[in-house]
Amino acid sequence: MLARVANNLFWMGRYIERAEHVARYLNVNYFSSLDAPNEKSQSRDHVLHSLLFMANGPVEEGYELTEKNAFYDIGLNPEESFSVLNCIKYARENANGARDLISTELYESINKFYHFVLNYDADFFVSKGLFDFTTQIAESTSIIRAKIRGTLLHDEVYAIIMLGVNIERATQIVRIIQAKYYDALKAQGGYDKKFSKSYEWTTLLKCIEAYDMMRRHYKKTPTSLSTLEFLILNPECPRSVMNSLVQVKNHINVLNEDKYPEKDSAAFLIGKTHAEYRYKTVDTIEGNIEHFIEEIQDTLIDIANKIEKEYFKY
Template sequence: MLSRIGNSLFWMGRYIERAEHIARYTKVQYVSSLDAPLAQSKDFVLESILSMAGVYYKYFGLYPQLNEEDVINFVTLEETNPFSILSYISGIRENARGTRDCISLELWEAINQCYHRVNSYSAARLQSEGVFRIAKLVEESTSVIKGYIDNTLIRNEVWMLISLGIHLERAIQVSLILLTKIRDIDKIDKEKLGGPVENYQWTTMLKSAESFDMFKRYYAANPNRRNTLEFLIFNPAFPKSISFNLNYIHKSIRDIAFHEKKEAGSINFMAGKMANSFKYMTIEDTEGGLTEFLNKTLKDLYDLANVLEEKYLNF
């Protein structure tokens, strides 16, 4: 396979997962500003959305202050923002176009339909209908796309590279959600910590990662700091946990014929070291340094992606 094709397949997977997570996070956080009696202030929510999407400073470089309409449009439909949902959907389509001979007709049509549906949105329509509808459209469309990836592609390197991109990006996005919500909780009045206001933040964290229902079934308890973090970081059987995705990444890298020596510095070594370190850790091991732990996890994931691209997917 040409490196150019491999790179496009890998980034197609990453953009799919990125668009989905940012759409869901924006929807969940925005709705949380409307709920009663624990509704959060609008500025609190808008800052959280910008931070998770990685555009906090970029936004304030263009706009003098927080404004609901500006923030939502900037994160969702702004064409000049390379980190907007529309830009990611465009990236999915462009990478699919470049690999048209490798993917199924059904997958291409699903991607093309998603692109045209999102691209048809105007700022006026977004303001009229609200963020919930466009976020739901993106969530449903990316779910259909991932369904066609799993159900119409031969299990060869094409499927494996797309899946590798999806699961690597999922681990990154869940890490970003965790870091963003932990920062949000740090902003809460200390007198309210440990009560319903803090627990509400753990609930929105789970909903942002599409994990709330399975969490409730698994623990049969209300979310709190310990069980929420344990579920999203270390649960090896839950597809949205960091641990699950690290195991999947390691398996994918082993299965793809990268033709490298299994030594320190190789992508197989890096992925295996990360995945196995999570197997022998508990949530107690992160106490006192959770933010540092998540930042290191995020850095290791970015380093792994960079090594993969530089060694095998550059063209």
């Protein structure tokens, strides 16, 4: 396989996963805020800052913070690289570059998805189409993932796509944790004045589609400690950072059969990170969440860069 084509597969997986997380955060965080138990969490400025922060980082000074501007930039603005529209556009472009290695069913699903987003009416979206648009994004990405798992050979092509999917999933989960952590700091209050019992932890779980399973696992109301433990360290939660690391480790082994990988290799860094998080405890994370976020983000970037350098350089 050409390195260029492998790179296309990797980034196709990443952009599909990115589009889903951005759209779901836009949906859940916005609509959950309408029922929030305190004024700060209901504040439009608070919510819009959170949406833009998750999608692209801190809001630039002088930005006209309105719902229409925020929704358009995150959803359908062709000039913003982080928009859902551009994520799908880039996913399709990468699928085009690897057309001979993926199934017709998968390609048609991506192509249909792209045209749905491209032709979505922007005025309708920013005024009253938020729920419909973001729900369609979530459903379309689920279909695409099903096509990846159900129509491709589970060989190196599949492994490369899933490397991209799982690295991006871990990255987006950390970004969402970061955004809601800052929201919880700003919006303490409601049912309980304590940061650890902020309503934002419930919203965080819903943004990642993990609320019901977290309640089933812990059988209690979410707190900062239980939420972080579930979303970061629980290998049985398919949305957790740990689960993504397990998947990345499994898929890199398809590409690298060395039993003892070199210390500077992607496989070594993945194995080291997996082992570290396997034995990490949540109290060490909760004590310094910002340090954890910075550390894991840097590690995920290093892993992705090493994978690209070793396997996709052309």
